[in-house]
Amino acid sequence: MPSDEVQLVMPADPEFLRLARVTAMGLASRLSFTIDEIDDLRIAIDELVFGLIGTKGRPGRVVMRYRLQPQGLEVEGSGLFDDNEVPPGLTELSELILDAVADEHELVPDATAPRFRMLKRRSEPAA
């Protein structure tokens, strides 16, 4: 089954984080994620995007790519920032949270190509 991809380009501002969450929730709903899994996804996206843009945001954009996979939803985020600063990255607590809510995750706090990737699997299809 070929993967489907949805892209969202948003300002690197926490005000717009909701769009990233809602897009993920809508796609996860198409994949019959349970409400628990959807909440996990929302938490994971918050942690990862904050890891790129910080809690106050920064000048530039974040490109979100959502891929519908047979086993779940893969989300990638890339920062296109104007300030060339190193993103804050993930704290130990964020890592722990992401371990609990995502099946795979990685954030590269690079100054020139900051990015993250995560995968949330669907536990079992609803009957």
Next chain:
Amino acid sequence: MSFDAERRQALREKFVVFAETRDEKVRAELIEAHLGLAEYLARRFANRGEPLDDLVQVASMGLVKAVDRFEPERGLEFSTYATHTVVGELKRHFRDKGWAVRVPRRMQELHLRLSNLVSTLNQDLGRAPTVAEIAQAAGVSEEEVLEALEAGQAYRFASLDAPLPGEDNTTLGGSLGEEDAEIVDVEHRVALSPLIAKLPERQQHILHLRFFEGLTQSEIASRLGISQMHVSRLLARSLAQLRAAAEPDEG
């Protein structure tokens, strides 16, 4: 001199004493004396989609700042100065909340209705329901369910450390929680993040169950006897509070 005039004069003198001594007891008295102003201002921001209790807490934090920063020698009335500070704090709260404060009442009501429905579905299905199942049971579209789920999120609190008026050792964060009898792995989570220890007990407990023990939100809801959506809200609130607490104070 009338009673009110006497009282105002006494408060002015207290501000002078506080400015000189920074005495905690005087500070608490000054905060206590002006709580009515904070509540009055919070009420002016009511009916915008935020619980009044939250607004009163935000206004109270603004009041504490105003008391701490007020300089009586400048000749300004404290009520004028405090109104400016408290309203600023309330506006910042709404600005930080962004879209969330403009959630239509219809969506807030749907959020509450879904909260009960999700609990029922959880029991009936023996697992967490999907969005499609919730939408079907509620007789609304999946988009409306998603919007209502999102409506319960996005709490931001300015500070967990702002002392509560009149209570030296009680913080806003501490006052939000309830005592929980179940003993959890306090040492581990405190070692990981001292910020977690500042959260209300119940929120600490839920964080622990979700992120340290790996329970799902529905399992936590079942264990604590609350709804899944309540757990979801408390988790979102906790994480937002942790982020806010980790931010440097803007002063």
